[in-house]
Amino acid sequence: MIRVGIFGGTGYMGGEVLRILLEHPQAKVVWVTSRSGGNIAFYHPNLYGTEVNLIHPDEATPCDVVFLALPTTESIQVAASFLRKGCKVIDLGAAFRLKDRKIWESTYNQRHPHWELVEEAVCGIIELHLEEIQTARLIANYGCFSSAAILGLAPLVKEKLIDLRNIVVDGLSGTSGVGAELSRAVHHPEIGNNFVPYNVVNHRHTYEMEQELSLLANEKATVHFTPIYVPVIRGILDICHTHYSNSITREGVLAIYKDFYRDEPFVKIYDLPKEDNASWQYRPYPWVSSVAGTNYCFVGLDIDKARKRIVIFSVLDNLGKGGAQAGVENMNVMFGLDRRTGLSKLGLHPN
Numbered sequence: 204m205i206r207v208g209i210f211g212g213t214g215y216m217g218g219e220v221l222r223i224l225l226e227h228p229q230a231k232v233v234w235v236t237s238r239s240g241g242n243i244a245f246y247h248p249n250l251y252g253t254e255v256n257l258i259h260p261d262e263a264t265p266c267d268v269v270f271l272a273l274p275t276t277e278s279i280q281v282a283a284s285f286l287r288k289g290c291k292v293i294d295l296g297a298a299f300r301l302k303d304r305k306i307w308e309s310t311y312n313q314r315h316p317h318w319e320l321v322e323e324a325v326c327g328i329i330e331l332h333l334e335e336i337q338t339a340r341l342i343a344n345y346g347c348f349s350s351a352a353i354l355g356l357a358p359l360v361k362e363k364l365i366d367l368r369n370i371v372v373d374g375l376s377g378t379s380g381v382g383a384e385l386s387r388a389v390h391h392p393e394i395g396n397n398f399v400p401y402n403v404v405n406h407r408h409t410y411e412m413e414q415e416l417s418l419l420a421n422e423k424a425t426v427h428f429t430p431i432y433v434p435v436i437r438g439i440l441d442i443c444h445t446h447y448s449n450s451i452t453r454e455g456v457l458a459i460y461k462d463f464y465r466d467e468p469f470v471k472i473y474d475l476p477k478e479d480n481a482s483w484q485y486r487p488y489p490w491v492s493s494v495a496g497t498n499y500c501f502v503g504l505d506i507d508k509a510r511k512r513i514v515i516f517s518v519l520d521n522l523g524k525g526g527a528q529a530g531v532e533n534m535n536v537m538f539g540l541d542r543r544t545g546l547s548k549l550g551l552h553p554n
């Protein structure tokens with residue numbers, strides 16, 4: 204059994220890690236930290252009746268792997284401490300994602316005290332970094348918006364079928380992406396019947412998208428990203444707009460996607476056919492509700508021939524494939540398990 208600690212168990216991300224690991228056949232949660240203490244059900248009512256050891260952070264002991272669901276500054280020091288003790292670490296936050304120190308420190312407005320760990324950390328997008336993750340001791344899980352966009356765009360970027368200088372991503376997020384702390388923008392009377400744009404330029408996830416897509420293309424990719432909170436709880440819909448020059452078809456692009464992800468169990472290419480003469484064409488495109496509570500990413504697309512545009516729809520659960528469940532998938536690979544272990548449940552319908 205893999206002995207697991209969860210550092211920061213009272214927020215939504217920590218709670219999702221715990222929910223998945225409590226049913227994982229090869230993992231045992233040995234502790235979960237909380238500065239405020241109390242019963243786990245105070246924070247996660249869905250976990251009422253579970254036997255969880257909720258401890259103060261100072262009482263956390265070494266184990267096989269530690270999940271970090273913490274603010275960025277705190278994650279850095281905690282990760283360094285557990286790595287020195289021989290633990291593997293999966294960081295669900297932003298402390299180790301960006302490889303350009305100048306960009307990281309300007310984006311997060313602080314000096315990074317353990318840059319050597321950033322240089323060591325492996326990106327947690329397993330579809331692109333499987334071999335590195337197998338031998339890693341520190342994983343940097345990417346943000347939910349960036350994970351969806353990267354998975355949605357990777358085949359086109361790899362084949363260089365699009366203009367890499369002008370990639371536009373509009374990101375729609377469920378309100379759980381804000382976290383468990385109270386915030387006016389996602390207070391129900393404010394977000395209900397409303398859409399809330401925020402950090403509409405220079406959002407920090409933009410740099411993650413550009414970093415990974417540039418690496419994949421072996422040349423600079425520029426992403427124009429704007430996020431919006433919408434009145435759902437879980438889920439990310441990234442709408443990616445790209446432009447092409449050569450003659451292509453929807454069927455041909457779908458074939459490229461299927462080939463790119465042919466060995467990937469958690470990325471599904473949504474290829475339901477269009478309905479002839481339908482006034483409302485919606486069946487060919489994935490829905491956020493389809494992946495809520497899961498580790499799946501569904502990707503669909505269409506071609507605007509008149510404007511030589513490809514529009515890609517990438518949906519995932521921000522707490523699932525965009526966060527905690529992707530972290531568990533990384534853990535599986537780090538410890539030689541089948542990637543799907545404990546993660547194969549399908550989404551609910553209706554959700």
